């Protein structure tokens with residue numbers, strides 16, 4: 076029996092594996108975006124709106140900066156491999172929303188492959204699993 | 220101060236040692252102290268969360284008023300501000316500020332337990348983003364934008380290790396060569412082990428008093444706190460900050476003219492009525508070697524993208540035009556979270572009094588500190604003779 080795929084953090088991204096997207100918010104008062112989505116109060120100090128529309132953020136962006144983890148991060152991180160394999164991390168700028176989101180790169184690339192300004196797109200991957208579930212997380216993947 | 224290290228003793232011991240040393244240095248009796256401002260540590264149970272009371276009790280209850288301050292790495296500045304504000308309001312004449320910590324080994328990680336709504340927990344669980352990963356994002360930007368090299372990163376460490384070797388309170392008293400640093404293992408590309416500050420045990424304390432009190436008591440060799448800034452960001456904060464996985468959006472509201480870190484220090488300049496051109500010595504928050512270069516620019520000590528030039532020229536070394544981190548900085552000390560913003564002011568005090576020995580910045584009259592705590596806590600203190 077296959078395991079059920081669930082989001083590692085409910086409501087932060089869609090589980091559409093072909094074209095996943097981060098779920099953010101657009102304020103109905105001032106139009107500003109936020110990720111993770113605002114639930115109650117707008118963070119714009121000039122806006123007292125308490126009403127938001129959930130929006131799927133741009134699925135692609137450009138690398139603002141990047142690095143890697145040469146050593147296993149401490150708990151609560153759950154490593155995906157044993158022994159630990161270094162992974163690359165990218166901070167990606169979404170042009171329309173003008174915000175930066177951090178994510179691990181897919182394991183097919185290492186830090187030497189990355190450049191600032193490189194286009195990437197959002198994909199889903201298994202972060203960790205238990206007997207019944209696969210907990211999905213977002214990753215950035217080199218575009219094209 | 221209590222020397223930084225990995226002593227494994229209760230944090231209270233370090234704080235009390237630092238406090239007693241500060242009181243003796245000032246020539247003030249503990250029983251005269253009317254206010255204690257503690258800088259909290261969250262890693263040492265309940266006593267760490269009520270640090271003002273913890274230190275007051277350990278020094279021997281004297282009936283004073285207290286405050287306990289938490290602002291992550293900026294807790295020390297918040298404690299200084301708390302004591303200074305009380306003095307300036309005329310509610311007290313003499314106060315004691317204390318911060319101390321005992322830290323676990325390795326990366327700073329969130330405290331235990333499942334907290335899926337805490338951004339500090341989520342960044343580790345969902346993406347494995349450690350503190351050095353953030354420092355590395357900033358460092359990679361400097362390489363791309365301003366041409367910082369691996370040798371520049373190593374040079375910051377060599378400079379600060381040389382200063383730290385002369386500082387009896389520093390944890391690391393060893394000098395390094397460029398080669399030593401460039402051969403240390405990569406942790407978060409482009410940052411190597413010797414580019415990133417460790418976590419330490421340590422304690423620091425200050426005695427603050429009103430000018431009238433100092434005159435009445437005939438206290439010698441005092442320095443003046445001219446400004447304390449604990450500024451927060453202005454929306455939208457477009458710089459990636461720990462522990463967030465995303466920045467604010469600048470799609471609708473344009474970013475502020477002065478980015479956060481720069482705004483923190485300029486708020487202090489404004490309060491002091493001086494500018495960066497008046498500064499003789501600076502203690503900045505070098506979580507990584509690259510962040511020392513960032514802060515030099517954010518504090519206005521040179522233009523954007525010019526810090527590498529200052530470094531290569533020797534301008535930021537002791538004996539240079541504008542010495543930065545003559546204490547040895549976090550590179551030589553390591554982070555003892557609640558103590559470090561206080562320790563920066565201790566160093567400036569010795570520098571301004573001409574008591575820094577082999578680390579002395581000749582003729583230093585004005586000093587500035589820059590530091591920052593998780594969750595939007597700015598920290599900058601200006602001290603002058």
Ligand SMILES: [Zn+2]
Pocket residue numbers: 102103104105106107117118119122123124
């Ligand atoms: Zn709004």
